[in-house]
Amino acid sequence: MNTARLAVFAPVDSTARVEAVVRRLTDAIALGLLTDGEQLPSEAELAAQLGVSTVTLREALMALRQQGLVETRRGRGGGSFVRAPDSLDVGVRLRAYAVDELRDLGDHYAAIAGAAARLAAQRALPSDLAPLRRSLAEMATADWDGRLRRLDGRFRVEVAAASQSARLTQEEIRLQADIGPLLWLSRDERRGHDEMSVRRLLDQHQTLVEAIAAGDGDRARALAERHVQDAMDHLIELRLRLQE
Amino acid sequence: MTSTVSTSAGSTAQVGTAVARVAQLTDQVYAALREVRDATVTALRDSLGAAPAPVVADLAALRPLLWRRLGALIAGIGFIAAPGLLADAPWYLEWWQENPSGRPVQLLRDLDPSSSAFYDYTHWDWYTGPQAGVEHTICGPYVDYLCTDEYSLTLSVPVTVSGAFLGVAAADVFVRRFEAAVLPALREIPGPAFLTNAEGRVVASTTARWITGAAYRGAPGFTAHPIRDLPLSLVAADT
Numbered sequence: 469m470n471t472a473r474l475a476v477f478a479p480v481d482s483t484a485r486v487e488a489v490v491r492r493l494t495d496a497i498a499l500g501l502l503t504d505g506e507q508l509p510s511e512a513e514l515a516a517q518l519g520v521s522t523v524t525l526r527e528a529l530m531a532l533r534q535q536g537l538v539e540t541r542r543g544r545g546g547g548s549f550v551r552a553p554d555s556l557d558v559g560v561r562l563r564a565y566a567v568d569e570l571r572d573l574g575d576h577y578a579a580i581a582g583a584a585a586r587l588a589a590q591r592a593l594p595s596d597l598a599p600l601r602r603s604l605a606e607m608a609t610a611d612w613d614g615r616l617r618r619l620d621g622r623f624r625v626e627v628a629a630a631s632q633s634a635r636l637t638q639e640e641i642r643l644q645a646d647i648g649p650l651l652w653l654s655r656d657e658r659r660g661h662d663e664m665s666v667r668r669l670l671d672q673h674q675t676l677v678e679a680i681a682a683g684d685g686d687r688a689r690a691l692a693e694r695h696v697q698d699a700m701d702h703l704i705e706l707r708l709r710l711q712e
Numbered sequence: 713m714t715s716t717v718s719t720s721a722g723s724t725a726q727v728g729t730a731v732a733r734v735a736q737l738t739d740q741v742y743a744a745l746r747e748v749r750d751a752t753v754t755a756l757r758d759s760l761g762a763a764p765a766p767v768v769a770d771l772a773a774l775r776p777l778l779w780r781r782l783g784a785l786i787a788g789i790g791f792i793a794a795p796g797l798l799a800d801a802p803w804y805l806e807w808w809q810e811n812p813s814g815r816p817v818q819l820l821r822d823l824d825p826s827s828s829a830f831y832d833y834t835h836w837d838w839y840t841g842p843q844a845g846v847e848h849t850i851c852g853p854y855v856d857y858l859c860t861d862e863y864s865l866t867l868s869v870p871v872t873v874s875g876a877f878l879g880v881a882a883a884d885v886f887v888r889r890f891e892a893a894v895l896p897a898l899r900e901i902p903g904p905a906f907l908t909n910a911e912g913r914v915v916a917s918t919t920a921r922w923i924t925g926a927a928y929r930g931a932p933g934f935t936a937h938p939i940r941d942l943p944l945s946l947v948a949a950d951t
Binding site for chain 1: 818927
């Protein structure tokens, strides 16, 4: 049988499966569900849990290793370990994006965050607001940057979930995986992890929660869009400076 | 949600039928949860208060039961341990999900709240309700971004031994399946009718004015009918 025919009979969407596994694990790492240094289950175990073949899983792990998100050590005490991108250099990450890509990502993220915030304001009930307030309270007392970042991610997912839309929530999680770490790193670069910058972030979130609680959908949307656009404007400025 | 309980002439019979249908569906799930509760108590009884204390492996005895109860309405089911119950895991879920392409899969999460921002489960309504002693808790509809990415309901009951709280038996039901199961009965009711949770979140509906996921905050001309002791109401237009 020639190669072309073999390709025809290759398992359907095995590439899509690899991508799905890569995306799932990338999301989990970006959101802090999987943490730096954490050991992943054995290949056989992980493949079984994710419902994919070992071959598919190995391909996905290879891609994650190339992205620096997973490290594999051989021998005794070996295995695959998570490498959270906390320490990734903004410049290195940013060079991978053209300015128009950043703008487009920002447009997409603002649309998702804005739409989710508007629907959340229309639909949120007290049990949807409680997690938001709890996350803000925890953020106010977070004692290190990694924890603050994870809580910030959780807060944004909770706002999206308050919209009652599973698709918007999935999209929020995906976009956080794509652009979240970069936005966070740029924030560090801009202001450092000092009390002022944390205060400002909390104030932004607090204002958004109030708009949602008041049922003011237009205001909630405008605020959520503004927050994304501000952060993205800054990221684009950083990117433009890299070219000089 | 403001509501008055009354029966209105005209659609009483159909409302009664729909109420009975909803009660029957939730009963199916609660019957499975009572089985999980009993099996958990049996699995842990010998080691409770004794040395050695119960461990994760003791809960493996639940698996055949959990697997059998998956399917139909139930997409995920299990026992969630109260933190500190088990000697070898401070946080633990014996949680299984249906898998359309094969054997059920166990949910494995990073359950260390100091490293994960997400998985301190003790603040979720499906945990706090049973913990406070409520027999029938229904959480949601909500976007379950932790497990299934689906719009879901989580039903839960407390698991206790001689008054001591061990944890929670819970089951996930996808809203789309629950909706499909109750809609035929709702459609029999003349005029708009919909099912809400205790807070007023719409679970299933025959009117675009309050569609699944919308918040019902009371309206003139509508009456909320309780569904037994369950945290659900059937709202129908007065006739």
